[in-house]
Amino acid sequence: MTHAHGIHTIDTAFQRAHFDAAYLIVENGRAAFIDCGTNHSVPAMLAALADAGLTPADVDWLILTHVHLDHAGGAGLLMQQLPNARLVVHPRGAPHMIDPSKLIAGATAVYGEDEMARSYGTIQAVPAERVTIADDGHVVDLAGRALLCIDTPGHARHHLCVWDTRSRSWFTGDTFGLSYRELDTAHGAYAFPTTSPVQFEPEPLKASIARMLSFGPEAMFPTHYDRVTNVARLAASLVEQIDAMAAIVRATPPGDGRHEALKIALEALYLPRIRAHGVTLDDAAVLDVIGMDIELNAQGLAVWADRTPA
Known part of the structure:
Protein backbone atom coordinates (compact mmCIF):
# COMPACT_ATOMS: atom_id res chain seq x y z
CA MET A 1 0.00 0.00 0.00
CA THR A 2 1.24 3.49 -0.85
CA HIS A 3 0.60 6.43 1.47
CA ALA A 4 1.30 10.13 1.09
CA HIS A 5 4.81 11.52 1.58
CA GLY A 6 6.57 8.63 -0.16
CA ILE A 7 5.64 6.03 2.46
CA HIS A 8 4.97 2.45 1.32
CA THR A 9 3.67 -0.43 3.45
CA ILE A 10 5.20 -3.83 2.72
CA ASP A 11 3.41 -6.98 3.86
CA THR A 12 6.29 -9.24 4.95
CA ALA A 13 3.95 -12.30 4.79
CA PHE A 14 5.07 -13.45 8.23
CA GLN A 15 2.50 -15.88 9.71
CA ARG A 16 -0.45 -14.51 7.69
CA ALA A 17 -1.46 -11.63 5.44
CA HIS A 18 -1.77 -8.19 7.02
CA PHE A 19 0.01 -9.23 10.21
CA ASP A 20 3.60 -8.00 9.92
CA ALA A 21 4.58 -4.82 8.07
CA ALA A 22 7.81 -3.20 7.04
CA TYR A 23 7.94 0.29 5.61
CA LEU A 24 9.74 1.94 2.72
CA ILE A 25 10.27 5.71 2.74
CA VAL A 26 11.33 7.32 -0.55
CA GLU A 27 12.85 10.80 -0.73
CA ASN A 28 14.43 12.32 -3.86
CA GLY A 29 15.27 8.95 -5.32
CA ARG A 30 16.82 7.61 -2.13
CA ALA A 31 15.22 5.10 0.22
CA ALA A 32 15.09 3.87 3.79
CA PHE A 33 13.47 0.70 5.09
CA ILE A 34 11.99 0.59 8.59
CA ASP A 35 11.98 -3.00 9.86
CA CYS A 36 12.29 -5.90 7.44
CA GLY A 37 10.52 -9.04 8.64
CA THR A 38 12.34 -12.36 8.34
CA ASN A 39 14.70 -13.91 5.80
CA HIS A 40 11.61 -15.11 3.96
CA SER A 41 10.53 -11.46 3.58
CA VAL A 42 13.57 -10.34 1.57
CA PRO A 43 11.92 -10.93 -1.86
CA ALA A 44 8.95 -8.77 -0.81
CA MET A 45 11.31 -6.00 0.34
CA LEU A 46 13.17 -6.01 -2.97
CA ALA A 47 9.90 -6.16 -4.93
CA ALA A 48 8.66 -3.07 -3.08
CA LEU A 49 11.78 -1.23 -4.20
CA ALA A 50 11.20 -2.21 -7.79
CA ASP A 51 7.54 -1.17 -7.57
CA ALA A 52 8.72 2.25 -6.38
CA GLY A 53 11.07 2.52 -9.36
CA LEU A 54 14.20 2.02 -7.28
CA THR A 55 17.08 -0.44 -7.13
CA PRO A 56 18.85 -1.95 -4.10
CA ALA A 57 21.68 0.54 -4.65
CA ASP A 58 19.23 3.38 -3.93
CA VAL A 59 18.70 2.31 -0.31
CA ASP A 60 20.71 4.30 2.22
CA TRP A 61 19.28 2.95 5.47
CA LEU A 62 17.64 -0.03 7.12
CA ILE A 63 16.28 1.18 10.47
CA LEU A 64 15.21 -1.43 13.02
CA THR A 65 12.70 -0.51 15.69
CA HIS A 66 13.99 -3.46 17.73
CA VAL A 67 15.60 -6.84 17.20
CA HIS A 68 12.69 -9.24 17.76
CA LEU A 69 12.86 -11.63 14.84
CA ASP A 70 9.55 -10.67 13.22
CA HIS A 71 10.98 -7.16 12.84
CA ALA A 72 14.68 -7.79 12.32
CA GLY A 73 15.25 -11.46 11.53
CA GLY A 74 15.94 -10.77 7.86
CA ALA A 75 18.25 -7.79 8.42
CA GLY A 76 21.52 -9.60 7.74
CA LEU A 77 20.30 -11.25 4.56
CA LEU A 78 18.64 -8.06 3.30
CA MET A 79 21.77 -6.00 3.96
CA GLN A 80 23.68 -8.39 1.70
CA GLN A 81 21.42 -7.17 -1.12
CA LEU A 82 21.79 -3.44 -0.34
CA PRO A 83 25.33 -2.38 -1.27
CA ASN A 84 25.10 1.21 -0.02
CA ALA A 85 22.91 0.82 3.06
CA ARG A 86 23.77 1.10 6.71
CA LEU A 87 21.82 -0.58 9.51
CA VAL A 88 20.45 1.74 12.22
CA VAL A 89 19.67 0.06 15.53
CA HIS A 90 19.28 0.77 19.25
CA PRO A 91 22.52 0.48 21.28
CA ARG A 92 21.16 -2.55 23.13
CA GLY A 93 20.20 -4.25 19.88
CA ALA A 94 23.40 -3.64 17.90
CA PRO A 95 25.44 -6.48 19.46
CA HIS A 96 22.73 -8.98 18.50
CA MET A 97 22.81 -7.86 14.87
CA ILE A 98 26.60 -8.06 14.67
CA ASP A 99 26.70 -11.44 16.42
CA PRO A 100 23.23 -13.02 16.39
CA SER A 101 24.28 -16.22 18.20
CA LYS A 102 22.52 -15.33 21.46
CA LEU A 103 19.43 -14.19 19.58
CA ILE A 104 19.35 -17.46 17.67
CA ALA A 105 19.94 -19.57 20.79
CA GLY A 106 17.17 -17.81 22.72
CA ALA A 107 14.64 -18.11 19.92
CA THR A 108 15.56 -21.73 19.23
CA ALA A 109 15.05 -22.57 22.89
CA VAL A 110 11.51 -21.20 22.65
CA TYR A 111 10.48 -22.39 19.19
CA GLY A 112 12.75 -25.38 18.40
CA GLU A 113 15.00 -25.82 15.40
CA ASP A 114 12.27 -26.88 12.97
CA GLU A 115 10.06 -23.88 13.71
CA MET A 116 13.05 -21.53 13.56
CA ALA A 117 13.88 -22.77 10.08
CA ARG A 118 10.24 -22.60 8.94
CA SER A 119 9.45 -19.13 10.27
CA TYR A 120 12.79 -17.33 10.23
CA GLY A 121 15.41 -19.14 8.17
CA THR A 122 19.11 -18.90 9.05
CA ILE A 123 19.81 -15.56 10.75
CA GLN A 124 22.73 -13.71 9.14
CA ALA A 125 25.13 -11.34 10.89
CA VAL A 126 25.55 -7.71 9.84
CA PRO A 127 29.18 -6.53 9.55
CA ALA A 128 30.02 -4.17 12.41
CA GLU A 129 31.31 -1.52 10.03
CA ARG A 130 27.86 -1.25 8.45
CA VAL A 131 26.04 -0.67 11.76
CA THR A 132 25.06 2.78 13.03
CA ILE A 133 24.05 2.92 16.69
CA ALA A 134 21.06 5.20 17.30
CA ASP A 135 21.19 6.71 20.75
CA ASP A 136 18.19 8.72 21.94
CA GLY A 137 17.85 11.73 19.64
CA HIS A 138 19.85 10.28 16.74
CA VAL A 139 18.79 11.74 13.38
CA VAL A 140 18.95 9.72 10.18
CA ASP A 141 19.40 11.91 7.09
CA LEU A 142 17.47 10.49 4.14
CA ALA A 143 18.35 12.80 1.22
CA GLY A 144 17.67 15.82 3.45
CA ARG A 145 14.63 14.33 5.17
CA ALA A 146 15.22 13.99 8.90
CA LEU A 147 14.12 10.78 10.62
CA LEU A 148 14.42 11.17 14.40
CA CYS A 149 15.08 8.06 16.50
CA ILE A 150 14.08 8.10 20.16
CA ASP A 151 14.50 5.53 22.91
CA THR A 152 11.10 3.95 23.64
CA PRO A 153 11.35 1.21 26.27
CA GLY A 154 8.37 -0.68 27.64
CA HIS A 155 7.88 -3.39 25.05
CA ALA A 156 11.63 -4.03 24.91
CA ARG A 157 14.64 -2.21 26.30
CA HIS A 158 16.23 -2.24 22.84
CA HIS A 159 13.30 -0.43 21.19
CA LEU A 160 13.36 2.85 19.29
CA CYS A 161 10.64 4.68 17.40
CA VAL A 162 11.13 6.91 14.36
CA TRP A 163 9.56 10.36 13.93
CA ASP A 164 9.03 11.64 10.41
CA THR A 165 8.31 15.36 10.48
CA ARG A 166 7.26 15.36 6.80
CA SER A 167 4.26 13.13 7.46
CA ARG A 168 3.93 14.02 11.16
CA SER A 169 3.96 10.30 11.86
CA TRP A 170 5.71 7.82 14.12
CA PHE A 171 6.95 4.44 13.00
CA THR A 172 6.23 2.67 16.25
CA GLY A 173 7.35 -0.94 16.02
CA ASP A 174 5.50 -2.52 18.94
CA THR A 175 5.49 0.45 21.35
CA PHE A 176 2.09 1.73 20.18
CA GLY A 177 0.58 -1.72 20.38
CA LEU A 178 -1.08 -3.96 17.82
CA SER A 179 -3.85 -2.81 15.51
CA TYR A 180 -5.22 -5.28 12.99
CA ARG A 181 -7.32 -4.14 10.09
CA GLU A 182 -9.77 -7.01 10.60
CA LEU A 183 -10.91 -5.17 13.76
CA ASP A 184 -11.54 -1.80 12.09
CA THR A 185 -15.08 -0.43 12.32
CA ALA A 186 -16.89 2.83 11.61
CA HIS A 187 -15.23 4.07 14.81
CA GLY A 188 -11.78 3.55 13.30
CA ALA A 189 -9.01 1.30 14.55
CA TYR A 190 -8.78 -0.74 17.74
CA ALA A 191 -5.36 -1.23 19.36
CA PHE A 192 -4.12 -3.26 22.30
CA PRO A 193 -0.71 -3.54 23.97
CA THR A 194 1.85 -6.21 23.26
CA THR A 195 3.74 -7.52 26.28
CA SER A 196 5.57 -10.40 24.59
CA PRO A 197 8.57 -11.79 26.51
CA VAL A 198 10.90 -10.82 28.00
CA GLN A 199 11.22 -7.08 28.72
CA PHE A 200 7.70 -5.72 29.22
CA GLU A 201 7.61 -2.83 31.71
CA PRO A 202 4.29 -1.00 32.08
CA GLU A 203 5.45 2.37 33.41
CA PRO A 204 8.21 2.87 30.80
CA LEU A 205 5.75 1.78 28.10
CA LYS A 206 3.21 4.38 29.19
CA ALA A 207 5.96 7.01 29.32
CA SER A 208 7.07 6.11 25.79
CA ILE A 209 3.50 6.48 24.50
CA ALA A 210 3.17 9.86 26.24
CA ARG A 211 6.46 11.05 24.76
CA MET A 212 5.35 10.17 21.24
CA LEU A 213 1.99 11.84 21.81
CA SER A 214 3.76 15.06 22.84
CA PHE A 215 4.90 15.55 19.23
CA GLY A 216 1.29 15.95 18.08
CA PRO A 217 1.36 13.10 15.56
CA GLU A 218 -1.28 12.80 12.85
CA ALA A 219 -0.73 9.07 12.42
CA MET A 220 1.15 6.04 13.69
CA PHE A 221 2.66 3.24 11.62
CA PRO A 222 2.84 0.12 13.86
CA THR A 223 4.50 -3.01 12.53
CA HIS A 224 1.29 -4.94 13.29
CA TYR A 225 -0.34 -3.54 11.11
CA ASP A 226 -0.17 -0.38 8.97
CA ARG A 227 -1.22 3.23 9.41
CA VAL A 228 -3.68 4.30 12.12
CA THR A 229 -5.09 7.71 13.01
CA ASN A 230 -7.25 8.91 15.94
CA VAL A 231 -3.97 8.78 17.82
CA ALA A 232 -5.08 10.38 21.09
CA ARG A 233 -8.02 7.97 21.44
CA LEU A 234 -5.84 4.95 20.75
CA ALA A 235 -3.17 6.16 23.18
CA ALA A 236 -5.72 6.56 25.99
CA SER A 237 -7.07 3.09 25.31
Whole structure:
Protein backbone atom coordinates (compact mmCIF):
# COMPACT_ATOMS: atom_id res chain seq x y z
CA MET A 1 0.00 0.00 0.00
CA THR A 2 1.24 3.49 -0.85
CA HIS A 3 0.60 6.43 1.47
CA ALA A 4 1.30 10.13 1.09
CA HIS A 5 4.81 11.52 1.58
CA GLY A 6 6.57 8.63 -0.16
CA ILE A 7 5.64 6.03 2.46
CA HIS A 8 4.97 2.45 1.32
CA THR A 9 3.67 -0.43 3.45
CA ILE A 10 5.20 -3.83 2.72
CA ASP A 11 3.41 -6.98 3.86
CA THR A 12 6.29 -9.24 4.95
CA ALA A 13 3.95 -12.30 4.79
CA PHE A 14 5.07 -13.45 8.23
CA GLN A 15 2.50 -15.88 9.71
CA ARG A 16 -0.45 -14.51 7.69
CA ALA A 17 -1.46 -11.63 5.44
CA HIS A 18 -1.77 -8.19 7.02
CA PHE A 19 0.01 -9.23 10.21
CA ASP A 20 3.60 -8.00 9.92
CA ALA A 21 4.58 -4.82 8.07
CA ALA A 22 7.81 -3.20 7.04
CA TYR A 23 7.94 0.29 5.61
CA LEU A 24 9.74 1.94 2.72
CA ILE A 25 10.27 5.71 2.74
CA VAL A 26 11.33 7.32 -0.55
CA GLU A 27 12.85 10.80 -0.73
CA ASN A 28 14.43 12.32 -3.86
CA GLY A 29 15.27 8.95 -5.32
CA ARG A 30 16.82 7.61 -2.13
CA ALA A 31 15.22 5.10 0.22
CA ALA A 32 15.09 3.87 3.79
CA PHE A 33 13.47 0.70 5.09
CA ILE A 34 11.99 0.59 8.59
CA ASP A 35 11.98 -3.00 9.86
CA CYS A 36 12.29 -5.90 7.44
CA GLY A 37 10.52 -9.04 8.64
CA THR A 38 12.34 -12.36 8.34
CA ASN A 39 14.70 -13.91 5.80
CA HIS A 40 11.61 -15.11 3.96
CA SER A 41 10.53 -11.46 3.58
CA VAL A 42 13.57 -10.34 1.57
CA PRO A 43 11.92 -10.93 -1.86
CA ALA A 44 8.95 -8.77 -0.81
CA MET A 45 11.31 -6.00 0.34
CA LEU A 46 13.17 -6.01 -2.97
CA ALA A 47 9.90 -6.16 -4.93
CA ALA A 48 8.66 -3.07 -3.08
CA LEU A 49 11.78 -1.23 -4.20
CA ALA A 50 11.20 -2.21 -7.79
CA ASP A 51 7.54 -1.17 -7.57
CA ALA A 52 8.72 2.25 -6.38
CA GLY A 53 11.07 2.52 -9.36
CA LEU A 54 14.20 2.02 -7.28
CA THR A 55 17.08 -0.44 -7.13
CA PRO A 56 18.85 -1.95 -4.10
CA ALA A 57 21.68 0.54 -4.65
CA ASP A 58 19.23 3.38 -3.93
CA VAL A 59 18.70 2.31 -0.31
CA ASP A 60 20.71 4.30 2.22
CA TRP A 61 19.28 2.95 5.47
CA LEU A 62 17.64 -0.03 7.12
CA ILE A 63 16.28 1.18 10.47
CA LEU A 64 15.21 -1.43 13.02
CA THR A 65 12.70 -0.51 15.69
CA HIS A 66 13.99 -3.46 17.73
CA VAL A 67 15.60 -6.84 17.20
CA HIS A 68 12.69 -9.24 17.76
CA LEU A 69 12.86 -11.63 14.84
CA ASP A 70 9.55 -10.67 13.22
CA HIS A 71 10.98 -7.16 12.84
CA ALA A 72 14.68 -7.79 12.32
CA GLY A 73 15.25 -11.46 11.53
CA GLY A 74 15.94 -10.77 7.86
CA ALA A 75 18.25 -7.79 8.42
CA GLY A 76 21.52 -9.60 7.74
CA LEU A 77 20.30 -11.25 4.56
CA LEU A 78 18.64 -8.06 3.30
CA MET A 79 21.77 -6.00 3.96
CA GLN A 80 23.68 -8.39 1.70
CA GLN A 81 21.42 -7.17 -1.12
CA LEU A 82 21.79 -3.44 -0.34
CA PRO A 83 25.33 -2.38 -1.27
CA ASN A 84 25.10 1.21 -0.02
CA ALA A 85 22.91 0.82 3.06
CA ARG A 86 23.77 1.10 6.71
CA LEU A 87 21.82 -0.58 9.51
CA VAL A 88 20.45 1.74 12.22
CA VAL A 89 19.67 0.06 15.53
CA HIS A 90 19.28 0.77 19.25
CA PRO A 91 22.52 0.48 21.28
CA ARG A 92 21.16 -2.55 23.13
CA GLY A 93 20.20 -4.25 19.88
CA ALA A 94 23.40 -3.64 17.90
CA PRO A 95 25.44 -6.48 19.46
CA HIS A 96 22.73 -8.98 18.50
CA MET A 97 22.81 -7.86 14.87
CA ILE A 98 26.60 -8.06 14.67
CA ASP A 99 26.70 -11.44 16.42
CA PRO A 100 23.23 -13.02 16.39
CA SER A 101 24.28 -16.22 18.20
CA LYS A 102 22.52 -15.33 21.46
CA LEU A 103 19.43 -14.19 19.58
CA ILE A 104 19.35 -17.46 17.67
CA ALA A 105 19.94 -19.57 20.79
CA GLY A 106 17.17 -17.81 22.72
CA ALA A 107 14.64 -18.11 19.92
CA THR A 108 15.56 -21.73 19.23
CA ALA A 109 15.05 -22.57 22.89
CA VAL A 110 11.51 -21.20 22.65
CA TYR A 111 10.48 -22.39 19.19
CA GLY A 112 12.75 -25.38 18.40
CA GLU A 113 15.00 -25.82 15.40
CA ASP A 114 12.27 -26.88 12.97
CA GLU A 115 10.06 -23.88 13.71
CA MET A 116 13.05 -21.53 13.56
CA ALA A 117 13.88 -22.77 10.08
CA ARG A 118 10.24 -22.60 8.94
CA SER A 119 9.45 -19.13 10.27
CA TYR A 120 12.79 -17.33 10.23
CA GLY A 121 15.41 -19.14 8.17
CA THR A 122 19.11 -18.90 9.05
CA ILE A 123 19.81 -15.56 10.75
CA GLN A 124 22.73 -13.71 9.14
CA ALA A 125 25.13 -11.34 10.89
CA VAL A 126 25.55 -7.71 9.84
CA PRO A 127 29.18 -6.53 9.55
CA ALA A 128 30.02 -4.17 12.41
CA GLU A 129 31.31 -1.52 10.03
CA ARG A 130 27.86 -1.25 8.45
CA VAL A 131 26.04 -0.67 11.76
CA THR A 132 25.06 2.78 13.03
CA ILE A 133 24.05 2.92 16.69
CA ALA A 134 21.06 5.20 17.30
CA ASP A 135 21.19 6.71 20.75
CA ASP A 136 18.19 8.72 21.94
CA GLY A 137 17.85 11.73 19.64
CA HIS A 138 19.85 10.28 16.74
CA VAL A 139 18.79 11.74 13.38
CA VAL A 140 18.95 9.72 10.18
CA ASP A 141 19.40 11.91 7.09
CA LEU A 142 17.47 10.49 4.14
CA ALA A 143 18.35 12.80 1.22
CA GLY A 144 17.67 15.82 3.45
CA ARG A 145 14.63 14.33 5.17
CA ALA A 146 15.22 13.99 8.90
CA LEU A 147 14.12 10.78 10.62
CA LEU A 148 14.42 11.17 14.40
CA CYS A 149 15.08 8.06 16.50
CA ILE A 150 14.08 8.10 20.16
CA ASP A 151 14.50 5.53 22.91
CA THR A 152 11.10 3.95 23.64
CA PRO A 153 11.35 1.21 26.27
CA GLY A 154 8.37 -0.68 27.64
CA HIS A 155 7.88 -3.39 25.05
CA ALA A 156 11.63 -4.03 24.91
CA ARG A 157 14.64 -2.21 26.30
CA HIS A 158 16.23 -2.24 22.84
CA HIS A 159 13.30 -0.43 21.19
CA LEU A 160 13.36 2.85 19.29
CA CYS A 161 10.64 4.68 17.40
CA VAL A 162 11.13 6.91 14.36
CA TRP A 163 9.56 10.36 13.93
CA ASP A 164 9.03 11.64 10.41
CA THR A 165 8.31 15.36 10.48
CA ARG A 166 7.26 15.36 6.80
CA SER A 167 4.26 13.13 7.46
CA ARG A 168 3.93 14.02 11.16
CA SER A 169 3.96 10.30 11.86
CA TRP A 170 5.71 7.82 14.12
CA PHE A 171 6.95 4.44 13.00
CA THR A 172 6.23 2.67 16.25
CA GLY A 173 7.35 -0.94 16.02
CA ASP A 174 5.50 -2.52 18.94
CA THR A 175 5.49 0.45 21.35
CA PHE A 176 2.09 1.73 20.18
CA GLY A 177 0.58 -1.72 20.38
CA LEU A 178 -1.08 -3.96 17.82
CA SER A 179 -3.85 -2.81 15.51
CA TYR A 180 -5.22 -5.28 12.99
CA ARG A 181 -7.32 -4.14 10.09
CA GLU A 182 -9.77 -7.01 10.60
CA LEU A 183 -10.91 -5.17 13.76
CA ASP A 184 -11.54 -1.80 12.09
CA THR A 185 -15.08 -0.43 12.32
CA ALA A 186 -16.89 2.83 11.61
CA HIS A 187 -15.23 4.07 14.81
CA GLY A 188 -11.78 3.55 13.30
CA ALA A 189 -9.01 1.30 14.55
CA TYR A 190 -8.78 -0.74 17.74
CA ALA A 191 -5.36 -1.23 19.36
CA PHE A 192 -4.12 -3.26 22.30
CA PRO A 193 -0.71 -3.54 23.97
CA THR A 194 1.85 -6.21 23.26
CA THR A 195 3.74 -7.52 26.28
CA SER A 196 5.57 -10.40 24.59
CA PRO A 197 8.57 -11.79 26.51
CA VAL A 198 10.90 -10.82 28.00
CA GLN A 199 11.22 -7.08 28.72
CA PHE A 200 7.70 -5.72 29.22
CA GLU A 201 7.61 -2.83 31.71
CA PRO A 202 4.29 -1.00 32.08
CA GLU A 203 5.45 2.37 33.41
CA PRO A 204 8.21 2.87 30.80
CA LEU A 205 5.75 1.78 28.10
CA LYS A 206 3.21 4.38 29.19
CA ALA A 207 5.96 7.01 29.32
CA SER A 208 7.07 6.11 25.79
CA ILE A 209 3.50 6.48 24.50
CA ALA A 210 3.17 9.86 26.24
CA ARG A 211 6.46 11.05 24.76
CA MET A 212 5.35 10.17 21.24
CA LEU A 213 1.99 11.84 21.81
CA SER A 214 3.76 15.06 22.84
CA PHE A 215 4.90 15.55 19.23
CA GLY A 216 1.29 15.95 18.08
CA PRO A 217 1.36 13.10 15.56
CA GLU A 218 -1.28 12.80 12.85
CA ALA A 219 -0.73 9.07 12.42
CA MET A 220 1.15 6.04 13.69
CA PHE A 221 2.66 3.24 11.62
CA PRO A 222 2.84 0.12 13.86
CA THR A 223 4.50 -3.01 12.53
CA HIS A 224 1.29 -4.94 13.29
CA TYR A 225 -0.34 -3.54 11.11
CA ASP A 226 -0.17 -0.38 8.97
CA ARG A 227 -1.22 3.23 9.41
CA VAL A 228 -3.68 4.30 12.12
CA THR A 229 -5.09 7.71 13.01
CA ASN A 230 -7.25 8.91 15.94
CA VAL A 231 -3.97 8.78 17.82
CA ALA A 232 -5.08 10.38 21.09
CA ARG A 233 -8.02 7.97 21.44
CA LEU A 234 -5.84 4.95 20.75
CA ALA A 235 -3.17 6.16 23.18
CA ALA A 236 -5.72 6.56 25.99
CA SER A 237 -7.07 3.09 25.31
CA LEU A 238 -3.59 1.57 25.30
CA VAL A 239 -2.72 3.16 28.65
CA GLU A 240 -5.98 1.94 30.18
CA GLN A 241 -5.34 -1.58 28.92
CA ILE A 242 -1.71 -1.59 30.11
CA ASP A 243 -2.94 -0.78 33.63
CA ALA A 244 -5.64 -3.44 33.40
CA MET A 245 -3.17 -6.07 32.20
CA ALA A 246 -0.74 -5.27 34.99
CA ALA A 247 -3.58 -5.58 37.51
CA ILE A 248 -4.60 -8.95 36.05
CA VAL A 249 -1.17 -10.51 36.46
CA ARG A 250 -0.75 -9.08 39.96
CA ALA A 251 -4.03 -10.75 40.93
CA THR A 252 -3.10 -14.11 39.35
CA PRO A 253 -1.00 -16.31 41.64
CA PRO A 254 2.05 -18.08 40.20
CA GLY A 255 1.93 -21.80 39.69
CA ASP A 256 1.08 -24.43 37.11
CA GLY A 257 -2.26 -22.90 36.20
CA ARG A 258 -1.16 -19.29 35.88
CA HIS A 259 -0.57 -19.24 32.13
CA GLU A 260 -4.02 -20.56 31.25
CA ALA A 261 -5.61 -18.27 33.85
CA LEU A 262 -3.87 -15.28 32.30
CA LYS A 263 -5.04 -16.21 28.81
CA ILE A 264 -8.64 -16.51 30.01
CA ALA A 265 -8.39 -13.17 31.83
CA LEU A 266 -6.90 -11.45 28.77
CA GLU A 267 -9.70 -12.76 26.56
CA ALA A 268 -12.16 -11.37 29.10
CA LEU A 269 -10.33 -8.03 28.95
CA TYR A 270 -10.12 -7.65 25.18
CA LEU A 271 -13.35 -9.16 23.88
CA PRO A 272 -15.78 -6.70 25.53
CA ARG A 273 -13.66 -3.78 24.33
CA ILE A 274 -13.63 -5.17 20.81
CA ARG A 275 -17.41 -5.65 20.95
CA ALA A 276 -17.88 -2.08 22.26
CA HIS A 277 -15.76 -0.89 19.34
CA GLY A 278 -18.38 -2.33 17.00
CA VAL A 279 -16.61 -5.40 15.67
CA THR A 280 -19.21 -7.90 14.44
CA LEU A 281 -16.96 -10.94 13.96
CA ASP A 282 -17.91 -13.79 16.27
CA ASP A 283 -15.63 -14.61 19.21
CA ALA A 284 -13.92 -17.46 17.40
CA ALA A 285 -13.05 -15.21 14.46
CA VAL A 286 -11.74 -12.48 16.76
CA LEU A 287 -9.61 -14.99 18.64
CA ASP A 288 -8.30 -16.27 15.34
CA VAL A 289 -6.92 -12.76 14.77
CA ILE A 290 -5.55 -12.07 18.27
CA GLY A 291 -5.07 -15.55 19.74
CA MET A 292 -1.31 -15.71 19.18
CA ASP A 293 -0.93 -12.29 20.80
CA ILE A 294 -2.93 -13.40 23.84
CA GLU A 295 -0.54 -16.34 24.18
CA LEU A 296 2.53 -14.07 23.97
CA ASN A 297 1.01 -11.41 26.22
CA ALA A 298 0.33 -14.01 28.90
CA GLN A 299 3.94 -15.16 28.69
CA GLY A 300 5.30 -11.62 28.84
CA LEU A 301 3.13 -10.61 31.79
CA ALA A 302 4.28 -13.66 33.76
CA VAL A 303 7.94 -12.87 33.09
CA TRP A 304 7.41 -9.29 34.24
CA ALA A 305 5.54 -10.39 37.37
CA ASP A 306 8.26 -12.87 38.31
CA ARG A 307 11.00 -10.25 38.22
CA THR A 308 8.97 -7.45 39.86
CA PRO A 309 8.92 -7.18 43.67
CA ALA A 310 5.45 -7.59 45.13
